[in-house]
Amino acid sequence: MSFVPANEGISKLKPYQPGKPISELERELGITDIVKLASNENPLGCSDQVKQAVAAELAEIGRYPDGGGFILKDQICAQFGVTADCITLGNGSNDLLEMFARAFVSSSDSVVYSQHAFAVYALVTQAINAQAIEVPAKGFAHDLDAMAAAIQDNTKLIFIANPNNPTGTWFEEAEFEAFMQKVPASVIVVLDEAYVEYFPENFNSLKFLAQYPNIIVSRTLSKCYGLAALRVGFALASKQVTDFLNRIRQPFNVNHLAMVAAVAALKDEDFIEQSRIVNKAGMNQLEQGFQSLGLDYVASRANFILVDVQADAAQTFNALLKEGVIVRPVGIANHLRVSIGTETENAKFLSALAKVLDLASNTVEGKA
Numbered sequence: 001m002s003f004v005p006a007n008e009g010i011s012k013l014k015p016y017q018p019g020k021p022i023s024e025l026e027r028e029l030g031i032t033d034i035v036k037l038a039s040n041e042n043p044l045g046c047s048d049q050v051k052q053a054v055a056a057e058l059a060e061i062g063r064y065p066d067g068g069g070f071i072l073k074d075q076i077c078a079q080f081g082v083t084a085d086c087i088t089l090g091n092g093s094n095d096l097l098e099m100f101a102r103a104f105v106s107s108s109d110s111v112v113y114s115q116h117a118f119a120v121y122a123l124v125t126q127a128i129n130a131q132a133i134e135v136p137a138k139g140f141a142h143d144l145d146a147m148a149a150a151i152q153d154n155t156k157l158i159f160i161a162n163p164n165n166p167t168g169t170w171f172e173e174a175e176f177e178a179f180m181q182k183v184p185a186s187v188i189v190v191l192d193e194a195y196v197e198y199f200p201e202n203f204n205s206l207k208f209l210a211q212y213p214n215i216i217v218s219r220t221l222s223k224c225y226g227l228a229a230l231r232v233g234f235a236l237a238s239k240q241v242t243d244f245l246n247r248i249r250q251p252f253n254v255n256h257l258a259m260v261a262a263v264a265a266l267k268d269e270d271f272i273e274q275s276r277i278v279n280k281a282g283m284n285q286l287e288q289g290f291q292s293l294g295l296d297y298v299a300s301r302a303n304f305i306l307v308d309v310q311a312d313a314a315q316t317f318n319a320l321l322k323e324g325v326i327v328r329p330v331g332i333a334n335h336l337r338v339s340i341g342t343e344t345e346n347a348k349f350l351s352a353l354a355k356v357l358d359l360a361s362n363t364v365e366g367k368a
Contacts, residue, residue: 028321031322031324033324034324034325034326035324035325035326035341035345035348035349036326036339037325037326037327037328037338037339037340037341037345037346037349038326038327038328038337038339039228039328039339040165040195040223040302040303040304040339041222041223041226041228041339042223042224042225042226042228042275042303043278043282043339043340043341043342043345044226044271044274044275044278045226046225046226046227046261046265046271047226047264047265047268047270047271049264049265049267049268049271050226050227050261050264050265050268052264053260053261053263053264054257054260054261054264056260057256057257057260058257060256060257061256061257063256064252064256065252065254065255065256065259066256066259067251067252069087069089069254069259070084071259071260071263072089072232072234072254072259072262072263073087073089075262075263075266075267076234076236076266079266080206080236081206082206082209082236083239085239085242085243086209086236086237086238086239086242087234087235087236087242088234088235088237088242088245088246088249089232089233089234089249089253089254089259090232090233090234090235090249090253090254091231091232091233091253091254092220092222092231092232092233093192093194093218093219093220093222093233094120094233095231095233095253096218096233096234096235096245097120097121097124097159097190097192097218098120098124098127099235099245099248099249100124100157100188100190100216100218100235100245101124101125101127101128101130101157102124102128102248103244103245103247103248104156104157104188104244105125105128105130105156105157106128106130106156107128107129107130108130108154109130109131109154109155109156109157110130110131110132110133110152110154110155110156111125111130111131111132111133111155111156111157111158111159112133112135112147112150112151112155112157112158112159113125113132113133113134113135113158113159113160114134114135114137114142114143114147114159114160114161114164115134115135115136115137116137116140116164116166116167116332117137117142117159117161117164117165118159118161118164118165118166118192119331121159122134130156131154133150133152133155135147135150137167139169140164140167140169140298140306140332141164141167141169141170141171142160142161142162142164142169142171144160144171144175144176144178144179145179147160147179148179148182148183151182151183151184151187155187156186156187156188157187157188157189157190158183158187158188158189158190159190159192160189160190160191160192161192161193161194162176162191162192162193162196162203162205163195163196163198163199163202163300163301163302164302165194165195165302165304166304166306166328166330166332166337167298167300167306167332168298168299168300168301168302168304168305168306169298169299169300169301170199170202170203170301171203172202172203173203173204176191176203176208177208180208180211180212180215183214185213185214186214187214188214188215188216188241189212189214189215189216190216190218191205191208191215191216191217191218192218193205193217193218193219194218194219194220194222194223195223195224195301195302195303196219197223197224197225197272197275197276198223198224198275198276198279198301198302198303199276199301202301205217206236209236209237209238213237213238213240213241214238214241215237215238216235216236216237216241217235217236217237218233218234218235219233219234219235219236220232220233221233221261221262221265221266223303224272224275224276224279224303225262225265225266225272226265226271226275227258227261227262227265230255230257230258230261230262231254231258232254232258232259232261232262278340278342279303279340281343282340282341282342282343282346283300283305283340285343285346285347285350286305286307286338286340286346286349286350287305289346289350289353290307293350293353293354293357293359294359295307295308295309295310296308303339303340304337304338304339304340305337305338305340306330306332306335306336306337306338307335307336307337307338308334308335309334309335309336309353309357310334310357311334311357312334313329313332313333313334313335313336314329316336316353316356316357317329317336319356320349320352320353320356323352323355323356324348324352325348325349325352325353327339327349
């Protein structure tokens with residue numbers, strides 16, 4: 001039997017590489033005292049209310065979840081002032097990003113996204129063999145004017161992240177408003193807000209939903225809410241857009257325990273506020289550490305920071321692994337992305353970074 005090749009877009013695709021897990025580094029190097037600052041996880045884990053809610057539902061593992069996601073949609077409606085027919089649930093936001101492309105883009109269409117943006121935008125575009133229009137970044141940030149100018153007659157979808165991953169950069173409401181006025185109503189604009197909870201005062205995307213029916217707001221509970229292992233995301237959009245998304249959404253794509261955890265997480269406002277406090281303190285700690293080492297960094301409104309290590313990023317990454325510290329190379333020369341950890345984790349990273357860059361003579365306080 002002759003080999004049957006995959007679709008053209010798939011055959012050229014390089015799989016997404018997630019951050020190295022702690023268990024893998026333990027196996028490879030036999031190191032046990034490991035700090036992982038690679039995947040933008042909440043260093044506090046999840047709230048105690050989430051743990052209690054999940055524990056109470058363990059007996060239901062043998063049953064399929066509610067395919068309509070009533071309990072989670074009900075909580076989202078109450079919290080964000082939307083109706084259930086404007087919500088699409090996802091197995092994390094990555095599931096949703098792929099859904100958006102599959103629902104609205106064909107191989108004869110184009111997708112616009114920024115340089116230095118989330119790698120999945122390029123992956124889902126290539127998977128459907130659509131034309132990718134990558135717009136050069138403005139420094140490390142989205143150039144919204146250039147992205148609007150890049151729209152072609154066959155453009156169906158635009159991916160925008162605010163804050164952006166992996167750079168942590170952001171834009172304000174006035175900039176987005178000006179951008180949307182230039183976008184044809186026939187083009188879907190995905191506003192990816194995976195990190196919006198860390199600095200909610202920066203941008204209120206929900207007010208744009210009624211004004212622009214071609215906007216999709218994408219959220220995840222993997223970051224600030226601490227549910228990375230359970231994979232829960234949701235999208236908010238017009239009823240028409242949501243209807244199309246739910247036609248291709250896989251049944252039971254969000255499991256029961258994940259939905260129960262999500263409801264508890266959304267309700268626990270004290271935990272979210274504590275997560276913000278820890279994140280801001282950790283961000284300040286890393287910024288001061290980088291300044292002490294004489295290293296430049298990109299100001300961030302997420303739970304990670306991009307630092308210029310002034311050396312080969314891959315070599316520095318591998319050297320840090322030997323020190324028991326996992327960070328993330330992101331394809332930007334001489335730069336590493338570092339998730340914000342606890343005070344102790346951040347201090348270990350800064351000490352290891354000084355060592356591998358031979359900057360140990362510099363003072364690194366590592367204090368929040």
